[in-house]
Each structure stands twice: as C-alpha cells, then as structure tokens.
Amino acid sequence: MDLLRFITAGSVDDGKSTLIGRLLYDSKNILSDQLEQLEKQSLNRNGGEIDLALLTDGLRAEREQGITIDVAYRYFSTPKRKFIIADAPGHVQYTRNMITGASNADLIIILIDARQGVVEQTRRHSIIASLLKIPHVVVAINKMDLVNYSEEVYNNIVLDYAQVASQLGLSDVRFFPISALTGDNIVDYSRHTVWYEGPTLLEYLEDVVVAGDINHSLPRFQVQYVLRPQLPELHDYRGYAGKVQSGVYRKGDKVIVLPAGLETTISAVEIGGQEVEEAFAPQSAVIHLSDDIDISRGDAIVASDALPAVQNEVDAIICWLDEKKLIKGNKYYLQHNSRNIRVMVKEIEYRIDVNTLQQEDVLNGISLNEVAKVKIKSSAPLVFDAYADLRANGSAILIDETSNSTVAAVLIQKNPGN
Amino acid sequence: MAKRRLDYLEQLEAESVYIFREVAAQFERPALLFSGGKDSITLVHLAMKAFAPAPIPFPLVHIDTGHNFQEALDYRDQLAAEVGATLVVRKVEDTIRERQLTEPKGKFASRNWLQTYTLLDTIEEFEFDACIGGARRDEEKARAKERIFSVRDEFGQWNPKLQRPELWNLYNGRINKGENVRVFPISNWTELDVWRYIQKEGISLPSIYFSHERDVIEHDGQLVAMSPFVRLDESDRILRKRVRYRTVGDMTCTAAVESDASNLDEVINEIILTRISERGETRIDDRVTEAAMEDRKKNGYF
Structure with a gap:
C-alpha cells in the first residue's frame, strides 16, 4: 500500500467540496457520528438534503461565508492506497493557497462545470499545474447530470481542454465525466454514461503509478543536522542527518561536499540507528564520510559524476504570497531545503498573467498572488538543480527578515549560463 | 536492482523524522509535549529514530491535570527513564492555586481547558521556542487547517487567518522573542496509521x-x-x-x-x-x- 497526494482545484460553485465529500462518503470513509453531525447541519442550512460540501469547511468563518479560505488536508484510504487531499480554494484571490496545496501534490484534479466548459479558472489552474510540474492531471467534467449526460458535451470539452494541455505541455492528462452531487463515475460506475468506457475516478486514483516520479539516478542529499552524541561510548561518532532528495547513497560511493567542493567517500549509511546497504529517496538517513572535513547544516553531499549547479545568481519564477509588495532590490532570506542564505531580488523581469501566461511589464512591484520572473543574487553560492529537472532541489521560499513571514515560493530555473 | 519503493508507513515515518530534525536544527530550546497517550508515545519513538544513536536532544514535558490515569503516569515515568530523556512535569493543580483560577464545575468537570494556562507558564519558565505535539489533521475540522509549523504569539494564540504558507517540505521556524512554534510531526497520520505503526514497530502502550x-x-x-x-x-x-x-x-x-x-x-x-x-x-x-x-x-x- 502506498501514498498518493493530490490537490483538488476549484471553487464551491464547481462542486469541489461536494466531490471530496462524495469520495469520502462513497468510499465509506465517513463515520456515523460525522454523518450525524452533517445531517444536523444540512437540516439547518439546506432544509434536509445532505450537503456533502459541509464536510470540508473547517473554520467558523468558512462555514458562515460558505467559502474555502485556506488549504485543508483530508485523509482517506482504500485497501489499495492511502490518500492525502490538499483541499484548496479556487478563486484568483486565493492563488497562494492553491500553490501551497499544489507544492506537494503528485496529481491535480481540475474541475470543469459541464455546462460552462473550459473557462478562465480552468486555464489558471492548469497554468499553476504546469508551473509547479504536477506530474498527473485529472480533468473531472462535473455536473454531467445537468447536461443530460451528453457524450457530445463531454467530447467537446475534452477537445477544448486537449488544446490547453498541449499549449502548456501537460503530458499525463485523463478525463472523467462525473456528477459529484449524484455520485456518477466517482466511486461507482454511472448507468447514465454507457458511452464512457474508462475507469471511475477512484479506480484511477488507486491505480495511477506515482512511484516512477521519484528520481533514483541523481544523488542529492543536504545535511539537515549534524549528529554528534555527547556520550563517552560514541566519542568519535559524527553522522550527517538529512533526507535523500533523489538518487541512491551507498557505502563506498565517491561524493563531493558542496559548495566547498571537497571530495570524499561514504563510509556508512544509517536509517533509524541501523546501518543499511543503501538509502534512497525519500528516506531520512544518516551519512558517514571517511574524511574528517568541516560540514554543517545546509551543505550538499552529491555524487561526483552528476553535479548540481553552484551559482551566486539564479533565475527564478516566484509566486508572491505576502500582503507587502515585492520591490526590486529588497533583501530576504532564501530557504532552500535546510540552507538559509541572504539574497537580494536584483531584477524583476516580467509578471506572468496566471490566466493567460502573457508576460507583462512590471512598473510597481509584485503583489499578493502574482507570479513573476526574477533574478536573485545570493550572498553565498546556491547548490541546486532546476525545478523542472528535480522539484526537491529546485524549490525554495523567501522569508521577510523583518516580519519572519514566508513571502514567496521560488522555482529555480535553468540558467542560460553566466 | 532493488525495488526501492516505500510503503505508506515508511513514507510517513521518513517525513516525520525529517520534521524532528528540522526542529532540532532550527530551534534553541525545543520540547516534546508528552501526555502518555498513543500519539505522543509514537512521537517519542520517531524522535529516537531521528537522532539515533544520540539521545533525544530535548526534554519531554508533561502538563499534568491531576486527572490522569495512573497507568498512563506509570508508563510515562518508565518510558522517560528508558530513553534517557529529561522529564519535566508541571501540574495544573499548582497553576489553579497560584493564579487563583476557578475550577470548572459540573458532573465531568474537566481541567482540559485550564491546561493551557499551565502550558503557557511552562513555556515561559523554560523559554521553550518550539513545542512538539502529537495532534493529527484527521482528528478534527479545525486541525485539518493547521500547519506543521504553527506559529503562536506571546499569548500562545493561533490565528487561523494569518498562517504562514507551507510549501514543499520547507518549514519556516523564524520567530520573534516571546513567540513560539507548535510543531506537529504526525500531522499527516490518521488514527489507523498510528495504530498500524505501533504494531509494525512493536511499540509498547x-x-x-x-x-x-x-x-x-x-x-x-x-x-x-x-x-x-x-x-x-x-x-x-x-x-x-x-x-x-x-x-x-x-x-x-x-x-x-x-x-x-x-x-x-x-x-x-x-x-x-x-x-x-x-x-x-x-x-x-x-x-x-x-x-x-x-x-x-x-x-x-x-
């Protein structure tokens, strides 16, 4: 049994909450006391009909206003898989929440209202999926019950969306004709869509292969914490604790410690205090090196034959997450895994319209929810791979030094060379 | 070639170990809030794995309401001794007396709410900057919106509208003096995950x-x-x-x-x-x- 993390993008109007409620309800992941509470709430608000959307509203303000404000995480499982849903709001003013939810997702469910087809919001969600390189895209064409389960309507939307997908370079895209309200093709097959021959949504979520998305060929490891037990019997113990971001680490491997550039060899690999043959992504491990060199938190231990980039200046796509604007020349902390470096946003090249992908000139800084292309100059060399090549080593955040807030998501780009 | 695939419990464990190490690296005075329940017992086990063979680099803190099950208290003392951790116990009883708090009344008068006073006093006493807890997002609706690093102001208050975005596995633990962070390493575990992990790892309860x-x-x-x-x-x-x-x-x-x-x-x-x-x-x-x-x-x- 493995784990699938997915995000559902959409607004209440698209039936996003209803879809999640339906997945939980039909897969028997809602328990009787939760159902009882739901019935009670539905009675207060809807005059009786069970409203599955109410299952997912967590905060009082959300229940009062009938909207989703923040990302909520939901959990359910079937005998085949454990699922973690990032339930994110869909409106443009919540783009930052969607990006937050999307950052860890293996798969995105984009909801389309069958009566409306591909709309601006569909494009925006697809652009975000492509920016963040979410490996698998599910297009759930919802409210099929309101278009008489028309195959023609469905096929037209599929054709329209296929264009969007090819423009954005989305590769693994799957379509499902569903009704969240009535449950068609979500957990159970619909008797209204005999023309549809694919799996139900849940069947697909159970079977889609995500293990292949993990890179086992490019060894990347960053030191999180240096283990030096202050115990007499472990006097000489010195282990570097961290997470294998990608690739495989074995005893005897030749490695380089960056940014210092020191060569050495792995003398042992441990997991949970036990020596192991190898450690691979996404395991948390401890690496021992045969030479006594000065290594601290944030240093990278990588294979000598497949080096990451080491640069003081990088190109990046950023999504701005803060109320305070980004102004050219501002200084921040950049947190790249366990490494913290002071950086300056040296150049704001252009803003990217998340509805159209158009590049726009920037006159007055970058505001909340906006996406931009920037140049970042750092006070010490960054050791990275482009986000497109390796999510785990190409992502970072910016932190405001004065408020401590997380102000930007940073996707480091391939550099044209400098 | 080896299969190199983790099952879901191994993935959850790897993520939790990563979070524990972030806490140890980012904070000066972390503490693990230990109640004697299965979730905090699981936390102690994960912390041991995160730092082995070194001891857990922070104390276990128990806010004792005085209404605990004796079995849980005995277990607490035994576990702390076994793992060689410092155990700090602070009693709600003492806070009630010193701060002249009013005991809740009623048939099942619960000191659950009053625990918060003792907890905040304890955080201040030891200047803890991070408190690790065993809360899970599947437990309850408000918890479903909780971050893994949850920043609290000097009154310990959670502001659900001003939460820091938490992207990828990047946890921003920067705070001002007086503030603290609550950290939830098993946020993504469900009740059943915890039970299955306890079984798999042979953890005693x-x-x-x-x-x-x-x-x-x-x-x-x-x-x-x-x-x-x-x-x-x-x-x-x-x-x-x-x-x-x-x-x-x-x-x-x-x-x-x-x-x-x-x-x-x-x-x-x-x-x-x-x-x-x-x-x-x-x-x-x-x-x-x-x-x-x-x-x-x-x-x-x-």
Missing part, C-alpha cells in the same frame, strides 16, 4: 489501551470511568464492564469503549470495523459546539 475490567457509569451513551473526579448522581448506576480506551486523556473527559480486544491485532480490527470517529466516540469535551476546537486553539491550546 499503557495497559488501558487493551481490554480490562473497570467500574464505569453510562452517560449520554458514553462510558466514563469511575474516579474521584466524577460527581455521582443518584440516578447513576455503577457498571462493571470489559472496556479499553481508544484515546487517553483525562479521566473526566475520555470515554471508554466496550471491548474484548486484548492485543494490537484485535484493537486494529475493531478500529477498522468501527463506524464512529475517534473523537466522537471518546472525547466528552468536544461535543459542546461545532467550533469548540477552533476556539480552544485560538486561546493557546494544542
């Missing part, structure tokens, strides 16, 4: 998690243990039942479930078959309003 005989009274469909902290009414009948606990909190606010499950296999089977949620079945204090948890968290609770 306090005996009250397994079937035993106990005097209880039945109230509003829930079985509450007889104890000096429960006010008996004339209509109450004391029953002798075979029960186990699904969660372990205070004797006044945790209900038992009837059960013959005497080992982990049997307990897990019962949990898979049950149609009632963990909190719904066993927590008396959550039944007050729809927003009970949200309100408590805003006031500094976990």
Whole structure:
C-alpha cells in the first residue's frame, strides 16, 4: 500500500467540496457520528438534503461565508492506497493557497462545470499545474447530470481542454465525466454514461503509478543536522542527518561536499540507528564520510559524476504570497531545503498573467498572488538543480527578515549560463 | 536492482523524522509535549529514530491535570527513564492555586481547558521556542487547517487567518522573542496509521489501551470511568464492564469503549470495523459546539 497526494482545484460553485465529500462518503470513509453531525447541519442550512460540501469547511468563518479560505488536508484510504487531499480554494484571490496545496501534490484534479466548459479558472489552474510540474492531471467534467449526460458535451470539452494541455505541455492528462452531487463515475460506475468506457475516478486514483516520479539516478542529499552524541561510548561518532532528495547513497560511493567542493567517500549509511546497504529517496538517513572535513547544516553531499549547479545568481519564477509588495532590490532570506542564505531580488523581469501566461511589464512591484520572473543574487553560492529537472532541489521560499513571514515560493530555473 | 519503493508507513515515518530534525536544527530550546497517550508515545519513538544513536536532544514535558490515569503516569515515568530523556512535569493543580483560577464545575468537570494556562507558564519558565505535539489533521475540522509549523504569539494564540504558507517540505521556524512554534510531526497520520505503526514497530502502550475490567457509569451513551473526579448522581448506576480506551486523556473527559480486544491485532480490527470517529466516540469535551476546537486553539491550546 502506498501514498498518493493530490490537490483538488476549484471553487464551491464547481462542486469541489461536494466531490471530496462524495469520495469520502462513497468510499465509506465517513463515520456515523460525522454523518450525524452533517445531517444536523444540512437540516439547518439546506432544509434536509445532505450537503456533502459541509464536510470540508473547517473554520467558523468558512462555514458562515460558505467559502474555502485556506488549504485543508483530508485523509482517506482504500485497501489499495492511502490518500492525502490538499483541499484548496479556487478563486484568483486565493492563488497562494492553491500553490501551497499544489507544492506537494503528485496529481491535480481540475474541475470543469459541464455546462460552462473550459473557462478562465480552468486555464489558471492548469497554468499553476504546469508551473509547479504536477506530474498527473485529472480533468473531472462535473455536473454531467445537468447536461443530460451528453457524450457530445463531454467530447467537446475534452477537445477544448486537449488544446490547453498541449499549449502548456501537460503530458499525463485523463478525463472523467462525473456528477459529484449524484455520485456518477466517482466511486461507482454511472448507468447514465454507457458511452464512457474508462475507469471511475477512484479506480484511477488507486491505480495511477506515482512511484516512477521519484528520481533514483541523481544523488542529492543536504545535511539537515549534524549528529554528534555527547556520550563517552560514541566519542568519535559524527553522522550527517538529512533526507535523500533523489538518487541512491551507498557505502563506498565517491561524493563531493558542496559548495566547498571537497571530495570524499561514504563510509556508512544509517536509517533509524541501523546501518543499511543503501538509502534512497525519500528516506531520512544518516551519512558517514571517511574524511574528517568541516560540514554543517545546509551543505550538499552529491555524487561526483552528476553535479548540481553552484551559482551566486539564479533565475527564478516566484509566486508572491505576502500582503507587502515585492520591490526590486529588497533583501530576504532564501530557504532552500535546510540552507538559509541572504539574497537580494536584483531584477524583476516580467509578471506572468496566471490566466493567460502573457508576460507583462512590471512598473510597481509584485503583489499578493502574482507570479513573476526574477533574478536573485545570493550572498553565498546556491547548490541546486532546476525545478523542472528535480522539484526537491529546485524549490525554495523567501522569508521577510523583518516580519519572519514566508513571502514567496521560488522555482529555480535553468540558467542560460553566466 | 532493488525495488526501492516505500510503503505508506515508511513514507510517513521518513517525513516525520525529517520534521524532528528540522526542529532540532532550527530551534534553541525545543520540547516534546508528552501526555502518555498513543500519539505522543509514537512521537517519542520517531524522535529516537531521528537522532539515533544520540539521545533525544530535548526534554519531554508533561502538563499534568491531576486527572490522569495512573497507568498512563506509570508508563510515562518508565518510558522517560528508558530513553534517557529529561522529564519535566508541571501540574495544573499548582497553576489553579497560584493564579487563583476557578475550577470548572459540573458532573465531568474537566481541567482540559485550564491546561493551557499551565502550558503557557511552562513555556515561559523554560523559554521553550518550539513545542512538539502529537495532534493529527484527521482528528478534527479545525486541525485539518493547521500547519506543521504553527506559529503562536506571546499569548500562545493561533490565528487561523494569518498562517504562514507551507510549501514543499520547507518549514519556516523564524520567530520573534516571546513567540513560539507548535510543531506537529504526525500531522499527516490518521488514527489507523498510528495504530498500524505501533504494531509494525512493536511499540509498547499503557495497559488501558487493551481490554480490562473497570467500574464505569453510562452517560449520554458514553462510558466514563469511575474516579474521584466524577460527581455521582443518584440516578447513576455503577457498571462493571470489559472496556479499553481508544484515546487517553483525562479521566473526566475520555470515554471508554466496550471491548474484548486484548492485543494490537484485535484493537486494529475493531478500529477498522468501527463506524464512529475517534473523537466522537471518546472525547466528552468536544461535543459542546461545532467550533469548540477552533476556539480552544485560538486561546493557546494544542
């Protein structure tokens, strides 16, 4: 049994909450006391009909206003898989929440209202999926019950969306004709869509292969914490604790410690205090090196034959997450895994319209929810791979030094060379 | 070539270990809040794995309401000794006296709410900048929106509208003096995940998690243990039942479930078959309003 993390993008109007409620309800992941509470709430608000959307509203303000404000995480499982849903709001003013939810997702469910087809919001969600390189895209064409389960309507939307997908370079895209309200093709097959021959949504979520998305060929490891037990019997113990971001680490491997550039060899690999043959992504491990060199938190231990980039200046796509604007020349902390470096946003090249992908000139800084292309100059060399090549080593955040807030998501780009 | 694929429990473990190491690296004075319940027992086990062979680099802190099960307290002392961790115990009783707090009244007067005062005093006393807790997002609606690193102001308050975005596995633990961060390494685990992990790793639990005989009274469909902290009414009948606990909190606010499950296999089977949620079945204090948890968290609770 493995784990699938997915995000559902959409607004209440698209039936996003209803879809999640339906997945939980039909897969028997809602328990009787939760159902009882739901019935009670539905009675207060809807005059009786069970409203599955109410299952997912967590905060009082959300229940009062009938909207989703923040990302909520939901959990359910079937005998085949454990699922973690990032339930994110869909409106443009919540783009930052969607990006937050999307950052860890293996798969995105984009909801389309069958009566409306591909709309601006569909494009925006697809652009975000492509920016963040979410490996698998599910297009759930919802409210099929309101278009008489028309195959023609469905096929037209599929054709329209296929264009969007090819423009954005989305590769693994799957379509499902569903009704969240009535449950068609979500957990159970619909008797209204005999023309549809694919799996139900849940069947697909159970079977889609995500293990292949993990890179086992490019060894990347960053030191999180240096283990030096202050115990007499472990006097000489010195282990570097961290997470294998990608690739495989074995005893005897030749490695380089960056940014210092020191060569050495792995003398042992441990997991949970036990020596192991190898450690691979996404395991948390401890690496021992045969030479006594000065290594601290944030240093990278990588294979000598497949080096990451080491640069003081990088190109990046950023999504701005803060109320305070980004102004050219501002200084921040950049947190790249366990490494913290002071950086300056040296150049704001252009803003990217998340509805159209158009590049726009920037006159007055970058505001909340906006996406931009920037140049970042750092006070010490960054050791990275482009986000497109390796999510785990190409992502970072910016932190405001004065408020401590997380102000930007940073996707480091391939550099044209400098 | 080896298969190199982690099952879901191994993935969850790797993520939690990563979070523990971030806490140790980012903070000067972290603490692990330990209650004697299965979730915090799991935390201790994960912390040991994160730092092995070194000892856990922070103390275990127990906020003792005085209404605990003796079995849980015994287990706490034994575990702390076994793992060689410093154990800090602070009593709600003392806070009530020193700060002249009013004890809640009623049949199942719970000190659950008052714990927050003792917790905040303890954080101040030891200048803890990070407190690690065993809360899970599947427990409750307000918790579903909680971050893994949850920043609290100097009053310990949670502001759900001003949470830091948490992207990828990048945790921003920067705070100002006086603020602290609550960290939840098992946020992404469900009740069943915890039980299965306990089984897989062979973690021992306090005996009250397994079937035993106990005097209880039945109230509003829930079985509450007889104890000096429960006010008996004339209509109450004391029953002798075979029960186990699904969660372990205070004797006044945790209900038992009837059960013959005497080992982990049997307990897990019962949990898979049950149609009632963990909190719904066993927590008396959550039944007050729809927003009970949200309100408590805003006031500094976990």
